[in-house]
Amino acid sequence: MSDRSPLHNARFAYIPKMPEILGSSLASIEAVPVSVVEPAHDKEALKKIFAHSYGKPAIRFSAGSNPSSNKTMTLGVLLSGGPAPGGHNVIAGLFDGLKKASPNSRLIGFKGGPGGLVDNKYQEIDAALVDSYRNTGGFDMIGSGRTKIESPEQFAKSLSVAREHSLDALVVVGGDDSNTNAALLAEYFASHGEAIAVVGVPKTIDGDLKNEWIEASFGFDTATKVYSELIGNICRDAPSGRKYWHFIRLMGRSASHIALECALQTRPNVALISEEIEARKTSLSAIVETIAASVAARAAGGENFGVVLIPEGLIEFVPEMKVLIANINELLARDAEAFKALPSLEAQVGFVAEQLPGESRALFLSLPADIRAQLCWDRDPHGNVQVSRIETEKLLVAMVKERLSAMAAQGTYKGKFDYQTHFMGYEGRCAFPTNFDADYCYSLGFTAFLLALNGLSGYIASIRGLAAPASEWVPGGIPLVSMMNIERRHGADKPVIRKALVELEGKAFKRFASQRDRWSKSSDYRLPGSIQYFGPPAVTDMPSILLQIEGK
Ligand code: FBP
Secondary structure: OOOOOHHHHHHHOOOOOOOHHHHOOHHHEEEEEEEEOOOOOOHHHHHHHOOOOOOOEEEEEEEOOOOOOOOOOEEEEEEEOOOOOOHHHHHHHHHHHHHHHOOOOEEEEEOOOHHHHHOOOEEEEOHHHHHOOOOOOOOOOOOEEOOOOOOHHHHHHHHHHHHHOOOOEEEEEEOHHHHHHHHHHHHHHHHOOOOOEEEEEEEOOOOOOOOOOOOOOEOHHHHHHHHHHHHHHHHHHHHHHOOOEEEEEEOOOOOOHHHHHHHHHHOOOEEOOHHHHHHOOOOHHHHHHHHHHHHHHHHHOOOOOEEEEEEOOHHHOOHHHHHHHHHHHHHHHHOHHHHHHOOOHHHHHHHHHHHOOHHHHHHHHHOOHHHHHHHHOOOOOOOOOOHHHOOHHHHHHHHHHHHHHHHHHHOOOOOOOOEEEEEEOHHHHOOOOOHHHHHHHHHHHHHHHHHHHOOOOOEEEEEEOOOOOHHHOEEEEEEHHHHEEEEEEOOEEEEEEOOOOOOOOOHHHHHHHHHHHHHHHOOOOOOOOOOOOOOOHHHHOOOOHHHHHHOO
């Protein structure tokens, strides 16, 4: 990239803000055990699977002493899963910590995610490489991937590669599935008597890797600001053109944190929250009714336009669709060979239709052909339906249109319904990180280094107090196992990190729920504008609304 944009060049000069303690000499940063944190579910099963990792305490880095602060180490790092803004700063923080301890320390980047570890595809990360990526988006410095490390051969190869490089620690930057990999690797290394620490870093734009200790996953802040800018622009276009309803599907996989944040940022006419739909057992036709009611009410006031936000994972939360998807998942796991042997997608869709039990079959056959095919596409290596490829916004538009025709025939709707559909996801995953994400990621990387320095294996880096200025943030770590539970994947029970979904009793959802009726009728959209990197902190450093509400 020789002809870089001015902003690209300017971002290299940005100095991330970090917790005061991380600026101290390494000899005076002590890893202080706080309290043992246990998983909330499936304790006994997890105790057995993670015999060497279970029952460790949370750690807080505080002023004190560290006798091995100038250790020369070799660390491995890999980026895993979908990109999220700030990944390069995690590597920068890790690198700077490592070199602060000893200039002779080395950082090995495994290329293309966990697959790079298994296949020993790597590159040494040096100062020049790090400097050419500081404060920029993307995961392209070393690439990413979604390989799930699960076969005995993959574990054995990971260990032999780690030994070959004489790694002191491996840092896995990823979401729930990737950190599940990290927990399993930590346990495997420990069960083989290896002192190679495995440390996780909470990444995902989806925002679903969070709990009391992990207040936010990195990338969420930037991605939601990118989407909110675009939604805000559409919210301004809608009353300007006065002719379209915009149906906008937003990434986020299962959780609706992105949709909720963007709704609070922009005040759309309708925002669906999957978790509420599941809790209330709302059927697909009831969802359609809600949207059609808003369209009709606005049309009655002469406003034949509006904005609807749809979380990407909605389809998995609608009760009848959830059963259908579970049935398809079981079927695909059970009859994988027969399914794969079929000559075309059409034949595969027909095969699924034939095998499904009664009600699910009827529902499946009632869906548009595109959606039927999308539901049959490959699961990802972790067994997840690839919801980013299911065009729920188009399904809803078709159903709303049908419903409005029926209402028009009954005389309960008089208006003109025209629409545009959008899907926002990939646009936000590699943006230049906001100042918040640039700061947060650098601190996460530095904290991951501290966990490695202290030989703390099976931990994920945690920075608390994120709603406060960076200098007040509190770095530490929590055991990965404490975030796990047992779930059904690929037709079998597996230990996985539990996704944090939107809490309907939480303050953020309540704020949204208390305002949405007003938004449905009005065109009082909020316009967040584009991310600002330079200027007053109230404009450049404001964390997400969710963090502002939940962090207090
Ligand atoms: P991670 O959980 O790996 O961070 O992935 C986030 C995500 O962007 C989801 O929101 C989306 O459903 C998925 O990745 C898309 O995956 P892919 O990049 O494989 O198309």
